Amino acid sequence: MAQVLLKDLNKKYDEVHAVKDVNLHIRDKEFIVLVGPSGCGKSTTLRMVAGLEEITAGEIAIGDRVVNDLPPKDRDIAMVFQNYALYPHMTVYDNMAFGLKMRKFPKAEIQKRVQDAAEILGIQDLLKRKPRQLSGGQRQRVAVGRAIVRHPQVFLFDEPLSNLDAKLRVQMRVELKRLHDRLETTAIYVTHDQVEAMTLGDRVVVMKDGWIQQVGEPLELYTKPSNRFVAGFIGSPAMNFVDVGIQGSDSSLTAQGTGIRLAIPPVNASQLGPYKGQRVTLGIRPEDLHIAAGGDQAGYVFDAVVDVVEPLGSEILLDVKAGPNSLVARVEPTVRLKVHDGVRLAVNPDRLHFFDMTSEKAI
Amino acid sequence: MVIERPWKRWVYFYIPLTLFVIGTLFPFYWMLITAIRPDAELYRSWRAVNNAPFWTLHPTLEHFRDLFEKTTFPHWLWNTFFIAVISTGISLFCGLLAGYALARLKFPMAGALGTSIFVTYLVPPTLLFIPLADIIRNFQLGNTPWALILTYPTFLIPFCTWLLMGYFKTIPKELEECARIDGATRFGAMVRIIFPIAVPGILSAGIFAFTLSWNEFIYALVFLSSPERKTVPVGVVSEMIRGDIYFWGQLMAGALLGSIPVALVYSFFVEYYVTGLTGSVKG
Numbered sequence: 001m002a003q004v005l006l007k008d009l010n011k012k013y014d015e016v017h018a019v020k021d022v023n024l025h026i027r028d029k030e031f032i033v034l035v036g037p038s039g040c041g042k043s044t045t046l047r048m049v050a051g052l053e054e055i056t057a058g059e060i061a062i063g064d065r066v067v068n069d070l071p072p073k074d075r076d077i078a079m080v081f082q083n084y085a086l087y088p089h090m091t092v093y094d095n096m097a098f099g100l101k102m103r104k105f106p107k108a109e110i111q112k113r114v115q116d117a118a119e120i121l122g123i124q125d126l127l128k129r130k131p132r133q134l135s136g137g138q139r140q141r142v143a144v145g146r147a148i149v150r151h152p153q154v155f156l157f158d159e160p161l162s163n164l165d166a167k168l169r170v171q172m173r174v175e176l177k178r179l180h181d182r183l184e185t186t187a188i189y190v191t192h193d194q195v196e197a198m199t200l201g202d203r204v205v206v207m208k209d210g211w212i213q214q215v216g217e218p219l220e221l222y223t224k225p226s227n228r229f230v231a232g233f234i235g236s237p238a239m240n241f242v243d244v245g246i247q248g249s250d251s252s253l254t255a256q257g258t259g260i261r262l263a264i265p266p267v268n269a270s271q272l273g274p275y276k277g278q279r280v281t282l283g284i285r286p287e288d289l290h291i292a293a294g295g296d297q298a299g300y301v302f303d304a305v306v307d308v309v310e311p312l313g314s315e316i317l318l319d320v321k322a323g324p325n326s327l328v329a330r331v332e333p334t335v336r337l338k339v340h341d342g343v344r345l346a347v348n349p350d351r352l353h354f355f356d357m358t359s360e361k362a363i
Numbered sequence: 364m365v366i367e368r369p370w371k372r373w374v375y376f377y378i379p380l381t382l383f384v385i386g387t388l389f390p391f392y393w394m395l396i397t398a399i400r401p402d403a404e405l406y407r408s409w410r411a412v413n414n415a416p417f418w419t420l421h422p423t424l425e426h427f428r429d430l431f432e433k434t435t436f437p438h439w440l441w442n443t444f445f446i447a448v449i450s451t452g453i454s455l456f457c458g459l460l461a462g463y464a465l466a467r468l469k470f471p472m473a474g475a476l477g478t479s480i481f482v483t484y485l486v487p488p489t490l491l492f493i494p495l496a497d498i499i500r501n502f503q504l505g506n507t508p509w510a511l512i513l514t515y516p517t518f519l520i521p522f523c524t525w526l527l528m529g530y531f532k533t534i535p536k537e538l539e540e541c542a543r544i545d546g547a548t549r550f551g552a553m554v555r556i557i558f559p560i561a562v563p564g565i566l567s568a569g570i571f572a573f574t575l576s577w578n579e580f581i582y583a584l585v586f587l588s589s590p591e592r593k594t595v596p597v598g599v600v601s602e603m604i605r606g607d608i609y610f611w612g613q614l615m616a617g618a619l620l621g622s623i624p625v626a627l628v629y630s631f632f633v634e635y636y637v638t639g640l641t642g643s644v645k646g
């Protein structure tokens with residue numbers, strides 16, 4: 001168990017600058033998730049921690065050892081790969097024992113550890129099989145088992161659930177979380193799936209184009225995204241964005257977009273003051289939109305036309321058009337609306353997000 | 364659903380296959396019946412009664428006996444075997460390491476090196492034997508097995524390297540990375556993980572290399588001169604054709620015996636060999 005420190009970490013391939021000035025302090029026992037769209041440098045970052053990629057610039061420390069020049073085998077880490085990477089010519093038992101054998105553990109100890117891990121993962125009956133005789137979910141467990149027998153300081157996961165079908169993925173996600181609670185080993189987990197990131201991570205690191213965009217606890221990322229990218233990436237369906245102009249006097253600012261006009265709530269007024277007369281991006285999460293009722297204040301409603309209705313059972317997603325703007329609202333399953341119906345929607349004034357148009361930073 | 368008519372299967376599959384098999388096996392059949400045909404039957408006029416060119420009426424082993432008693436055929440067999448095994452061993456060893464390096468390691472000019480190794484394979488032996496002959500003479504290796512053991516790798520190593528490089532590239536690199544994290548060095552991961560997985564590829568490279576050196580003709584013809592030092596392909600041709608007289612029976616007996624080891628090797632490893640050429644494991 002150890003903390004991991006990434007300091008001004010950079011990785012350049014010939015033409016690609018894959019990881020840019022990454023600074024991250026991963027605490028002891030923490031489960032941290034790197035998330036971002038494909039190609040944003042998550043795997044490269046993880047592989048540098050593992051020692052599989054050379055570090056172009058910067059420093060990585062595991063525990064209190066700088067590991068820049070250590071080969072992977074001396075870093076005391078274990079990694080689970082997306083394609084499981086089970087050794088096809090070895091039995092499950094030998095796969096799990098390989099790392100311990102390489103480290104010259106006594107036979108009895110190896111046996112005990114493999115048995116323990118197999119029990120935790122429910123794969124005792126598979127120990128004599130070869131990887132090709134296993135299902136995808138079973139291979140996944142073996143890969144995890146192979147990682148945990150070594151009791152490493154840090155676990156590294158690179159999209160370990162991406163090759164599983166949807167149902168199994170949810171199940172394994174829960175198991176991984178339970179496993180982490182039990183083992184309390186520092187873990188770095190890479191995924192492109194924001195749901196996985198939110199559910200698994202103690203903290204989540206959002207990356208884009210090699211840069212860290214924001215680091216925070218899942219709810220913090222959701223409620224206080226630091227820029228437009230994070231706001232749009234976290235949450236499903238994604239946040240609605242509308243271009244608006246800030247108008248009015250200091251005491252009563254309004255956000256005026258084509259087909260939408262909303263009062264600016266007092267909580268945002270002071271930050272938005274300087275933007276008077278300029279354009280900003282307004283962000284509204286789908287669940288912060290609802291069908292207007294008597295209690296909603298006049299300034300926070302607007303009219304729209306239903307474009308698509310997506311009933312999900314527990315809720316309905318309404319795709320609506322307000323002028324040229326498309327928005328998604330998450331409404332009660334009891335709402336009865338058809339395509340082309342007019343609808344008056346109200347926003348939740350405490351939960352509006354505003355972003356600078358050029359820097360895309362949250363205001 | 365497509366309903367397949369039986370006659371189509373015959374026309375497009377069985378009949379062409381049968382013709383192909385007959386075409387392929389006929390030379391072997393011819394070799395066999397000639398090898399066991401007594402001279403009287405061999406050199407009989409086409410118009411003679413009882414002439415049966417496709418069948419041997421009184422099979423005999425005399426040609427085989429002559430082969431072993433009157434020529435140095437056992438030496439040839441041993442020479443061929445010895446040279447083929449050692450040069451295959453050398454080539455496999457170099458090919459394994461070079462193929463691995465080209466498939467996995469990043470170093471400057473890796474691509475150019477790979478291509479140039481391949482290009483050397485394309486240089487025809489009929490051109491290459493002239494400078495090689497010079498080298499062999501300088502090292503005073505002429506008329507020794509080492510002349511061949513050291514020249515065969517000039518075409519076997521590029522061949523093995525390319526075949527194995529292709530095979531290594533089909534093995535997911537995560538397997539090796541995982542082994543390195545698990546506690547193996549790069550070399551350890553190569554030996555413990557990659558080589559065992561690459562066994563089909565290694566075997567097919569070995570079989571090919573063995574066959575190529577077993578059948579090699581030009582270098583063997585040029586570099587070896589004493590009769591007892593020769594290899595089977597050269598010995599059979601040079602010692603059983605004297606002037607314009609062909610000793611067909613012995614010639615065919617020698618060819619038959621010379622092709623048996625290769626046929627055995629192939630049939631023994633055919634399965635590995637097929638997977639070796641068509642792809643490998645999934646992680």
Ligand SMILES: Nc1ncnc2c1ncn2[C@@H]1O[C@H](COP(=O)(O)OP(=O)(O)O)[C@@H](O)[C@H]1O
Pocket residue numbers: 013014016018036037038039040041042043044045
């Ligand atoms: N071996 C490599 N050589 C060159 N470019 C690479 C290499 N590996 C990754 N890249 C590039 O680096 C960037 C980040 O890749 P990666 O870390 O794999 O992204 P992801 O976040 O999807 O895991 C991508 O643009 C990718 O094309």
Ligand SMILES: [Mg+2]
Pocket residue numbers: 042043044
């Ligand atoms: Mg990746």
